[in-house]
Amino acid sequence: MTELMNAFVLKGYGGPEKLVYTQVPKPTPQKGEILIKVGACSINNTDISTRTGWYAADEGFQELLQDTKSYEEGKSTWNRMGVKFPRIQGADIVGKAVEIGEGVTPEILNQRVIVYPWIRTAIFAEYQYVGSEIDGGFAEYAVVPATNAYPINSDLPDTQLATLPCAYSTAENLLTNGRVSARDTVVITGASGGVGSAAIQLAKIRGAVVIAIVGANKEHLAKELGADYAYARDERLADNLANHQVTVSVDLVAGEYFSLVFKSLVVGGRYVTSGAIAGPLVELDMRDLIYKDVEMKGANRYEPAVFQNLLGYIERGLLNPPVAKVFPLSQMQEAQKFFQSKSFFGKVVITPEKKA
Numbered sequence: 001m002t003e004l005m006n007a008f009v010l011k012g013y014g015g016p017e018k019l020v021y022t023q024v025p026k027p028t029p030q031k032g033e034i035l036i037k038v039g040a041c042s043i044n045n046t047d048i049s050t051r052t053g054w055y056a057a058d059e060g061f062q063e064l065l066q067d068t069k070s071y072e073e074g075k076s077t078w079n080r081m082g083v084k085f086p087r088i089q090g091a092d093i094v095g096k097a098v099e100i101g102e103g104v105t106p107e108i109l110n111q112r113v114i115v116y117p118w119i120r121t122a123i124f125a126e127y128q129y130v131g132s133e134i135d136g137g138f139a140e141y142a143v144v145p146a147t148n149a150y151p152i153n154s155d156l157p158d159t160q161l162a163t164l165p166c167a168y169s170t171a172e173n174l175l176t177n178g179r180v181s182a183r184d185t186v187v188i189t190g191a192s193g194g195v196g197s198a199a200i201q202l203a204k205i206r207g208a209v210v211i212a213i214v215g216a217n218k219e220h221l222a223k224e225l226g227a228d229y230a231y232a233r234d235e236r237l238a239d240n241l242a243n244h245q246v247t248v249s250v251d252l253v254a255g256e257y258f259s260l261v262f263k264s265l266v267v268g269g270r271y272v273t274s275g276a277i278a279g280p281l282v283e284l285d286m287r288d289l290i291y292k293d294v295e296m297k298g299a300n301r302y303e304p305a306v307f308q309n310l311l312g313y314i315e316r317g318l319l320n321p322p323v324a325k326v327f328p329l330s331q332m333q334e335a336q337k338f339f340q341s342k343s344f345f346g347k348v349v350i351t352p353e354k355k356a
Contacts, residue, residue, distance in 0.1 A: 006021070009022055040349050094114050095112070108149065111151045156320075162347075164314065172310045183247070184248050200222060205318055212230040246269065254282050262288055328350070
């Protein structure tokens with residue numbers, strides 16, 4: 001008899017109603033794979049962007065992200081390929097290794113593990129992502145390649161560790177691509193979100209001066225994480241940034257603030273980005289790029305070394321990831337609505353219900 005598990009399954013493009021809480025067959029690890037009993041898995045922008053069709057849209061970006069517009073066409077994952085439905089989303093898996101497939105060393109059994117979410121291939125462009133091309137962690141159990149599961153030694157609870165694989169790794173990858181060091185002054189947009197709040201802490205570990213740009217009334221939260229300066233996105237932002245010699249821009253917002261942030265860079269500055277929650281279509285004055293010798297870099301895929309570096313920070317006690325709210329798995333729809341409100345600071349985390 002097939003053993004079942006609870007999972008939230010994405011049935012197609014659309015609103016939260018496309019997420020269905022149901023029972024599905026518990027996966028069995030194949031050759032080179034392990035089965036993880038999920039302890040926690042957090043929500044990321046990619047979960048919303050994939051569900052709503054944001055990645056492939058040509059317009060109405062904010063309406064899609066707020067579920068006030070529907071999208072029913074074909075190509076809508078982070079790499080603009082079609083999603084195969086049904087799909088269990090969730091990249092940020094933390095839990096216990098409970099079963100192994102052929103060829104996996106048994107030492108990993110019963111260890112607490114955290115998942116590196118990029119499934120690497122020999123071809124860079126063909127990397128896959130957990131919760132996108134393969135099923136993820138919004139379930140009681142998940143199967144991943146054993147090479148993607150890292151034993152973790154930390155006193156932090158699963159709910160905090162589950163903030164790391166997507167948000168913190170993305171932030172560390174941005175800083176790596178931006179070559180951020182103690183010589184830099186870094187401006188971080190969207191600094192109250194998961195990636196932005198991670199970037200504040202990680203940039204401070206590197207010794208940089210950090211300028212956080214946040215929503216109104218969140219400035220004190222950014223400073224509590226270590227930001228040297230925190231400014232609201234308002235009419236004073238341009239004047240506030242003009243007081244600094246910004247060498248690196250970590251942009252997670254884009255949209256109407258792109259030009260202002262880009263122009264704040266000094267000659268020889270570096271602009272790195274991995275997000276565009278305010279809109280992916282921006283206006284760029286090419287003179288700012290050319291005559292200031294600015295470097296521009298997208299930072300999406302990242303190598304295991306970035307993830308391993310991040311785990312080192314955790315095991316040395318250098319990070320304390322903020323968790324905004326924890327929801328049980330059965331309340332995924334409510335959790336995503338809360339996530340879309342952007343009224344919080346930190347990460348939104350999902351935990352499977354504990355069985356009696």
